[in-house]
Amino acid sequence: MNDMVSADIKGNEKLVSPDDPHQVVAGDGPPKMTTRNVDVYYGEKQAIDNVSIDVNLDNVTAFIGPSGCGKSTFLRCLNRMNDTIPIAKVSGDIKLEGEDIYAPQMDVVQLRARVGMVFQKPNPFPKSIYDNIAYGPRIHGLASNKDELEHIVETSLQRAGLWNEVKDRLQDSGTALSGGQQQRLCIARAIAVDPEVILMDEPCSALDPIATAKIEELIHEIRGKYAIVIVTHNMQQAARVSQRTAFFHLGTLVEYGVTTDIFTNPTEERTRDYITGRYG
Amino acid sequence: MNSETASTIDPTPTDWSSAAMQQRIKKRYAAERRFKAIGLGAILLSASFLLFLLVVMLGNGFRGFTQTELPVEIDFPALTNGAQASQFEGPNAESRIRSLGVRDIVNGSIEVEYGNSGTDLFSPNAWTTVQTAILGNPAIVGEKTVFYLPVEAELDVAYKGSGNPEAEKKVDKLDDRLSTGFNFNFMSNSDATDPMQVGIWGALKGSLITMIITLALAFPVGVLAALYLEEYAPKNRYTDLIEVSINNLAAVPSIIFGLLGLAVFLNLFGLPRSAALVGGLTLALMTMPVIVISGRNAVKSVPPSIREAALGIGASPIQVVFHHVLPLALPGILTGTIIGMARALGETAPLLMIGMRAFIAKPPDGITDPSTVLPVQIFLWSDEVNRGFVEKTSAAIIVLLVFLLTMNAVAIYLRNRFETRW
Numbered sequence: 001m002n003d004m005v006s007a008d009i010k011g012n013e014k015l016v017s018p019d020d021p022h023q024v025v026a027g028d029g030p031p032k033m034t035t036r037n038v039d040v041y042y043g044e045k046q047a048i049d050n051v052s053i054d055v056n057l058d059n060v061t062a063f064i065g066p067s068g069c070g071k072s073t074f075l076r077c078l079n080r081m082n083d084t085i086p087i088a089k090v091s092g093d094i095k096l097e098g099e100d101i102y103a104p105q106m107d108v109v110q111l112r113a114r115v116g117m118v119f120q121k122p123n124p125f126p127k128s129i130y131d132n133i134a135y136g137p138r139i140h141g142l143a144s145n146k147d148e149l150e151h152i153v154e155t156s157l158q159r160a161g162l163w164n165e166v167k168d169r170l171q172d173s174g175t176a177l178s179g180g181q182q183q184r185l186c187i188a189r190a191i192a193v194d195p196e197v198i199l200m201d202e203p204c205s206a207l208d209p210i211a212t213a214k215i216e217e218l219i220h221e222i223r224g225k226y227a228i229v230i231v232t233h234n235m236q237q238a239a240r241v242s243q244r245t246a247f248f249h250l251g252t253l254v255e256y257g258v259t260t261d262i263f264t265n266p267t268e269e270r271t272r273d274y275i276t277g278r279y280g
Numbered sequence: 281m282n283s284e285t286a287s288t289i290d291p292t293p294t295d296w297s298s299a300a301m302q303q304r305i306k307k308r309y310a311a312e313r314r315f316k317a318i319g320l321g322a323i324l325l326s327a328s329f330l331l332f333l334l335v336v337m338l339g340n341g342f343r344g345f346t347q348t349e350l351p352v353e354i355d356f357p358a359l360t361n362g363a364q365a366s367q368f369e370g371p372n373a374e375s376r377i378r379s380l381g382v383r384d385i386v387n388g389s390i391e392v393e394y395g396n397s398g399t400d401l402f403s404p405n406a407w408t409t410v411q412t413a414i415l416g417n418p419a420i421v422g423e424k425t426v427f428y429l430p431v432e433a434e435l436d437v438a439y440k441g442s443g444n445p446e447a448e449k450k451v452d453k454l455d456d457r458l459s460t461g462f463n464f465n466f467m468s469n470s471d472a473t474d475p476m477q478v479g480i481w482g483a484l485k486g487s488l489i490t491m492i493i494t495l496a497l498a499f500p501v502g503v504l505a506a507l508y509l510e511e512y513a514p515k516n517r518y519t520d521l522i523e524v525s526i527n528n529l530a531a532v533p534s535i536i537f538g539l540l541g542l543a544v545f546l547n548l549f550g551l552p553r554s555a556a557l558v559g560g561l562t563l564a565l566m567t568m569p570v571i572v573i574s575g576r577n578a579v580k581s582v583p584p585s586i587r588e589a590a591l592g593i594g595a596s597p598i599q600v601v602f603h604h605v606l607p608l609a610l611p612g613i614l615t616g617t618i619i620g621m622a623r624a625l626g627e628t629a630p631l632l633m634i635g636m637r638a639f640i641a642k643p644p645d646g647i648t649d650p651s652t653v654l655p656v657q658i659f660l661w662s663d664e665v666n667r668g669f670v671e672k673t674s675a676a677i678i679v680l681l682v683f684l685l686t687m688n689a690v691a692i693y694l695r696n697r698f699e700t701r702w
Contacts, residue, residue, distance in 0.1 A: 084591065086514060113594030123585035125604065135603070136593040186589070193593050 031056045032197055032227040033078060033115075038092035040073055040082065047073045050092075051253045053246055055197070060219060060228045062242035062259065064235060066274065069248040071231045075199050078229065079115035080108050096197070113140055116190030116226075120202040122182035124174030124189070129166050132174040132185055133157060136193035152192055159225075160188035161218050180211025187218065191226075198222075200230040204237065216241050235275055239263050247271045337677055344675025347463040347476060348436040349428035350401065350454065354389045354410065356421045368418035377418070382411045386429070401450070403430040403476035409465075428461055433475045433668030440671070466675065470641050471657065475668025478661070480679050482643040486556055486636075486651030487625065487683065489644060493560025494624050495617075498567040502620075503606075503613055505568075506575025511601050530569035537566045538633030546634060553635035554650040562630050567620035574616020578609035607698065614695040618688055625684055628655040654680040 031054035040048035048070045055061050055078075063071035073082070080101060082088040094101050101111055113136070124132050133153045136142075143149035153170070157163040162184045166177070174185055183203055190198055200219075204212040219228060219241045232238050238245055239259060246256040247268075255262060255271045266272045295301065360380060368377055386407035390398045406429040414421060430436070438447035439458050451458065469479020505526075513519045541562030545551045551558050582605050590600040631637070636656050644651035652660075654676060661673040 079592070081588065081591065084587075109594050109596045111594075112592060117588075117592035119585060119588055119592070121585055123583075123589040125586065125589060126608065135590075135595075139593075139595055139599055139603075189589075189593060 032097065034093070034095045034098075035074075035078075036093040038074065038077060038090065038094060040070070040077060040091075041089045042085070043087045047088075047251050048077070049251045051248075052092075053253065053256055055227050055229055055244075057196075057227045058224050059243040060223050060230060060241050061244040061246065062238035063229065063231045063246050063248060064233075064238050064274075065248035065254075067233070070251040071246075071248045072201055074248070075201055075229060075231050078197070078199055079112050079117055081112075081117065083108060113193045114195055115197040115199060116193065116195035118183070118186050118190055118198065118200045118203050121206050122179055122186055124177070124182050124185050126173065126175050128171045129157075129174050129177070129185065130170040132189055133192045136189060140193055142193065156188040156192040157185075159191050159222060160184045161214065161221070162188055178211070180207050180214055183207060183211065183215060184218065187215070191222070195226060197227040197229065200228065202231050202233060205233060212237070235263070247274065249274070337674055337681075340671050340674035341678040342675075343440050344671035344673075344678075345463055345466055346440075346460045347430045347465075348439040349459055349461050350394075350431055350457055351426050351459075352386070352389050352393055352429050353424065353426045354385060355424045356385075357423070359385045359388060360421060364422060368414070368421065373418065374415065377411065377414050380414075380421075382414065383407045386410050386427075390429075401431055401435060401454070403432050404474055405472075405477045406430050408477075428459065430463075430465075430476045431458070433666055436476060437667045437671075443667070466672075470643050471639055471652065471660070472641060475664070475666050475672055478669075478672055480654070480657070480676050482640055483652050483654045483657035483676070484679060484683065485643045486559075486640075487653040487680075489556040489647055489651065490559040490563065490653050491621065491625060491687070493557060493647060494563040494567055495621060497561065497564035498571055498620065498624075499617060501564075502568045502571030502617075503575050505572045506579055506613070507601055507606065509572070510576050510579040511597070511605065526569050526572050530573055532566075533629075534566055534627050535629040535633065537562055538630030540565065541630060541634045552648050552650070554638045554640065554652070555648045556644055556651045556653075557647040558634050559631050559636055559651075559653065560647070562634055563624040563627060566627065566630065567617075567624045570620035570623070571613065571616050574619070575609065575613045578612025578616070579605060581612065582608045610698045611695045614691055614698070618691040618695075621687060621691070622684055625687065626655050626680070628659050631656050632659075654683065 033055040035054070036052045038048055038051045039046065051070075051074055053061075053074075063075060065071050073088075076082045077090050077094060078101075082090055090102060096111070096115065100106065101115075125135065127135070130153055133156050134149055137149060137152050143152055154163060154167075157166065162181060165181060166172075166185075174182065177185060183206075187198070187200075187203075204215050207215065216237065219230070222228070230238075230241060242259045244257070245259040245262040247254045247262065247266075247270075249270055255266060255268045257267075262271060263275055266275065387399050390402060394401055409429055410427055413427070431439070434443060434447040435450055437443045438451045439460070443451070465477065466479050468481050469477060470482025472478045509519060509522065513522075541558060545558045545561055546553060551561075586604050586608065587600055590604050591597075595603065631653060636652050637660060638650060638652070639660075640650050640652045658673055658676045658680065661669045661676060
């Protein structure tokens with residue numbers, strides 16, 4: 001218990017530290033999402049214990065930690081995907097732009113449009129590439145005519161760095177693309193509904209190194225337009241793509257801070273052990 | 281002791297070429313060959329049963345589509361006192377033709393040609409063939425015409441090769457004049473007492489209406505129930521109870537559904553007896569559990585990642601279900617529907633309970649008209665004493681099988697159209 005509170009405080013301390021070189025690079029606006037004292041229970045089992053993290057627009061925030069440490073669970077709290085698991089109970093404050101997303105008046109459907117998600121395994125719909133992207137704007141009524149919809153599809157694919165590869169075969173099935181292309185298609189699909197936050201749940205774990213590099217490049221490019229939270233097993237990846245890193249262990253947040261600090265000079269023994277490969 | 285065992289086990293490499301090992305390998309291959317042979321035998325056995333069934337059915341059944349005929353020359357101008365074709369045109373044509381006394385004209389002509397007891401050679405309703413012909417083309421009353429009229433049932437059976445001695449003798453006498461022609465009446469008539477006059481159309485139409493009602497009720501209800509149970513219903517002991525009940529319902533003997541239909545639809549709701557509506561309702565009760573079970577399996581097999589993807593971009597649960605889950609589950613649901621509908625089409629027992637075994641001589645015009653269905657018609661004809669019904673029964677079986685194959689072909693076509701890879 002003590003641990004978590006201290007972690008929270010330390011994290012915050014680091015974030016406001018004026019001599020942090022990343023603050024300049026990443027910029028540090030007001031937080032996009034704030035979470036305070038979040039607990040998650042799966043039935044009797046506590047999966048997340050008192051976690052408080054802020055996420056801001058200009059940073060890519062990485063969650064690292066060994067398997068089963070709760071990082072994915074916590075990520076899925078941020079757009080209420082845990083609602084689909086009947087036994088999951090979430091408590092604590094999670095706010096998007098100051099709005100409590102667990103408040104009864106919050107429209108979950110709209111929330112998920114504002115907080116998009118990319119999953120571990122690429123999961124395009126078994127429809128054409130065009131329909132994959134157009135589906136979100138269609139159900140939310142974001143385009144008033146066909147031209148606008150086409151424009152959204154094109155810009156989304158461009159942002160996801162996929163346009164040049166698929167522009168001649170938009171009517172082909174999305175499932176016919178390669179794994180890396182499928183994952184970028186999923187990112188484009190998330191972008192198409194113009195979200196504020198994009199959550200990525202181990203987006204590269206099913207991809208080869210070249211496809212992974214492309215996704216990482218893509219994350220760099222879209223940083224600043226969307227607040228990005230990425231869960232990863234790969235510590236090099238966290239170091240490469242993120243400006244903020246949170247280390248989870250056994251459902252608790254051990255340490256949260258500027259990525260370079262976490263990787264070069266962690267405060268916590270457990271963080272050091274994990275990133276140097278002692279366990280995990 | 282310990283070290284000894286260890287040393288004996290440890291250093292000896294496996295001798296793959298030893299006699300014992302060869303024996304083992306041989307046995308393994310023999311077991312494989314044996315299994316293959318048994319499997320092949322089973323396939324061949326079932327294929328030969330199927331072949332036997334088809335040969336017997338088609339052999340007997342095709343004779344049911346033909347009838348034995350004798351030529352009769354009818355001299356209309358002489359027998360109708362010079363009636364003109366023009367008399368039988370206009371709005372009252374039909375009643376005038378009926379008042380013409382076609383029956384007597386035909387019987388008279390038969391007696392002229394085949395002697396006083398000539399009418400015994402013909403089917404009692406043979407004259408209706410002539411009347412139908414005049415209704416179709418009034419111009420023929422102006423001239424002498426030769427009609428090929430159906431003979432009576434015993435003679436028909438004897439000519440086709442398996443009659444009683446008395447009829448065989450008559451056949452020998454008339455052999456050069458007898459011929460077989462396609463029995464058009466069989467495709468357009470309904471049930472009758474004379475096997476020469478029966479037709480399958482009434483039962484076919486009844487089956488068609490009943491199947492449409494069954495499908496229209498069981499498919500939407502079954503699919504929606506499956507979707508609700510899989511996607512919305514909480515998992516608790518009540519839904520477990522519902523699941524067990526549905527599984528049991530699918531295994532309930534069909535005659536019990538008939539009793540249920542009798543008690544509920546006829547006695548409680550007061551719906552008409554023998555109606556296709558009641559038949560369809562009863563069969564829908566029977567088909568629905570099958571569709572629910574297959575539907576639930578199909579919905580369950582849609583990968584959760586697709587649901588997550590749709591939820592993740594802000595689709596509401598109902599959009600997830602109707603835009604993604606249902607289209608992907610549809611092939612599986614249709615497979616279950618084919619099985620359920622095929623079972624419903626072949627069902628006899630529950631329909632007997634709700635009065636569909638009545639003698640119905642007129643095809644149903646609506647869902648509440650008395651009607652019968654193909655399997656019940658087959659059951660009724662197979663029970664008849666008259667030998668003429670034997671081949672009619674086989675012919676009806678062929679019609680039922682063709683109906684079934686058509687229905688399945690349509691369903692399989694639809695399923696393949698909706699099938700998508702993911």
